Amino acid sequence: MPESYLIKNATCVLPHATHTMSVLLADGKIHLDPPATATADHTIDATGLHLLPGVIDDQVHFRDPGLTHKEDLHTGSRACAAGGVTTFLEMPNTKPTTTSCEALHAKLDLAAGKSIVNYGFYIGATPDNVEELKKAKRTPGIKIFIGSSTGNLLVDEQEALERIFAETKLPICAHCEDETTVRANAAQLDGGKTHRDHSKIRNHEAAVIATRRSMDLAIRHQHHFHVLHVSTAAECQLLQAYYASLEHINDSVVSAEVCPHHLLFNVEDYDRLGSLVQMNPSIKDATDNARLWAALNEGTIQVIATDHAPHTLEEKQQPYPQSPSGLPAVENSLALMLNAVNEGRTSLERVVDAMTAAPAKIWNIANKGQLSDGFDADVVLVDMNKKRTVRNAEQQTKSGWSPWDGVELTGWPVKTWCNGNLVFDGERVDVDHRGQEVQFNRED
């Protein structure tokens, strides 16, 4: 059993209100507002600090097995703990790919030995593995690359997509960039010469076509579908039109996500940051940034996740198009969003919901994502006034860099508990802690 912690006088962001109260973490669970006589192994005066549910990042790439020179389940989860992330859901484009139940179970075994925080793994779709997808149980859902990215996972044929949506029951998420459009753009630009070409190849049209196509599949098959990393104003419009067409919002089968880099970077950043902001989907224009913030604030986009996709600096420094797409973000995402709250771009309540309760609901995660009695003691204490500058040298990710290197942010996690255990004390991560496999509320 973990040691108990009495966190006194924290400003607690609860599901429907924010109150200053004490919280006891004991037996791995949350106990709100314990009796004044309650005692614990450790007492923490949290006056002036905010207590939030631990972040659930539903899109990370931890490269384990097979690509562990970039990241592994230990270093990726170490970055999580320092960033206030207590649960991650990881993507299947590892080596081997996670496209069978056997590979899924092997990854879960690997994580049990290496991961500091709680973990779950998607099963990846291929054009012909629908039987494996139907058998998979210990997973949040199915990931489809409807448009290729890092690795060779791709399901682009309509017939295969129809079959996956028709025959499987798990929630589906997808990387939405239209392969035909991307290839045609690349051919026209002779493969691309500079990083700016990346956003011309993986352009607005590519994202919108693929998102429209997958939403159409989800709606026809009434299959729960999550649009990963929305990057354009036009996709926000598609989502908004769909929600407006429903009699009741609870009838929706589609949810959507945005990443900090699509909120905060645009094509003007290529001159300064080059391949460090080369991502799939590509970063777009300032007008897209503005629409994405509005979509997040109005609820058209429900989830914030990172798509943490580390590559080594050496790999990134290759000339375009050899430079790989992806950037690390998991240890800075909460601070980036708290900083955005301090800048008045969004509210703390909106950020907390989008990083905790919303992903828990979408992926049917049991007992996590809320500061509620009896929920798992996955919590993070944040100091909204703490100023710190992101530094490459201080990054926990094995890749050892951040596109936000040198940027001062206000609002940082100062302590993280995972299953009631203090895994980050403000300076050090408890690298000996091991997280647990996420459980899902599902009838299967």
Ligand code: DOR
């Ligand atoms: O830029 C990206 N990199 N986008 C993805 O979807 C995959 C990721 C990776 O795995 O490197």
